Amino acid sequence: MDIEVTRSGEITTVAPKGDLDMASADRLKRTLADLIAGGQARLVVDLGAVSYIDSSGMGTLVAAMKYARGAGGDVRLCALQEDVRAIFELTRLSKAMAVHGSRQEALAAWA
Amino acid sequence: MVRLFSMTSEPAELARLRQWLRPALAAEGLPREECAALLLAVGELCANAIRHSYEGRGGQPIEVSLEASEEGIVLHVEDWGKPFDPAQYAPPDLDALPEGGVGLYLVQRIADRLSWETERGRGTRWTLLKYRPGRAAPAAGT
Numbered sequence: 675m676d677i678e679v680t681r682s683g684e685i686t687t688v689a690p691k692g693d694l695d696m697a698s699a700d701r702l703k704r705t706l707a708d709l710i711a712g713g714q715a716r717l718v719v720d721l722g723a724v725s726y727i728d729s730s731g732m733g734t735l736v737a738a739m740k741y742a743r744g745a746g747g748d749v750r751l752c753a754l755q756e757d758v759r760a761i762f763e764l765t766r767l768s769k770a771m772a773v774h775g776s777r778q779e780a781l782a783a784w785a
Numbered sequence: 786m787v788r789l790f791s792m793t794s795e796p797a798e799l800a801r802l803r804q805w806l807r808p809a810l811a812a813e814g815l816p817r818e819e820c821a822a823l824l825l826a827v828g829e830l831c832a833n834a835i836r837h838s839y840e841g842r843g844g845q846p847i848e849v850s851l852e853a854s855e856e857g858i859v860l861h862v863e864d865w866g867k868p869f870d871p872a873q874y875a876p877p878d879l880d881a882l883p884e885g886g887v888g889l890y891l892v893q894r895i896a897d898r899l900s901w902e903t904e905r906g907r908g909t910r911w912t913l914l915k916y917r918p919g920r921a922a923p924a925a926g927t
Contacts, residue, residue: 757817
């Protein structure tokens with residue numbers, strides 16, 4: 675899985691590309707954990723290029739959210755595709771995590 | 786007609802499963818969102834086979850089959866590893882934001898009916914039924 679990481683001031687945007695499943699979740703988990711450990715705890719995860727996510731992928735995002743909040747930050751999600759959003763609603767993650775329509779909205783929410 | 790797919794117990798095989806299952810479900814004329822949900826449900830059962838039945842060992846067989854009728858779609862996922870033990874399964878507490886253990890819960894939410902067999906003494910055969918829109922089973926007592 676390709677993961678694009680861009681930094682804008684104190685906010686880091688992580689944009690995985692491809693399916694987020696048991697095979698790729700570990701790589702995203704390590705990327706997010708390394709960023710938070712390095713002091714970059716204000717994260718936006720842009721899921722616009724993710725058309726499939728399973729419970730491993732969702733677990734990765736939850737773990738990162740908990741870690742980031744513990745470090746004084748958070749993980750904000752954005753650009754969920756319709757099928758991904760449906761799965762988030764099944765697990766109620768859409769209520770537990772900050773979810774935004776677009777990357778711009780997610781970045782602006784940190785202001 | 787029954788469509789069959791064979792894979793082995795490596796996480797990378799799940800992408801190949803989706804490459805087979807996605808068009809197979811689409812060919813049955815199900816609504817897109819139901820295809821996506823079934824894709825996830827089968828994926829979760831196969832991931833559980835890898836993680837729990839085979840305890841992470843690669844190279845082990847997992848078989849998936851799809852059978853369609855006017856009534857609905859029947860999907861089977863079969864492995865030959867450690868049998869599923871319902872006594873060991875605890876439904877997740879979603880309010881506690883679990884980082885794992887929600888795969889089977891998702892399958893239960895997606896399927897209209899879900900059952901499993903472990904009577905072979907080795908492994909588990911899951912059966913997932915999804916009714917076509919408008920073909921749900923009659924309510925109990927009617």
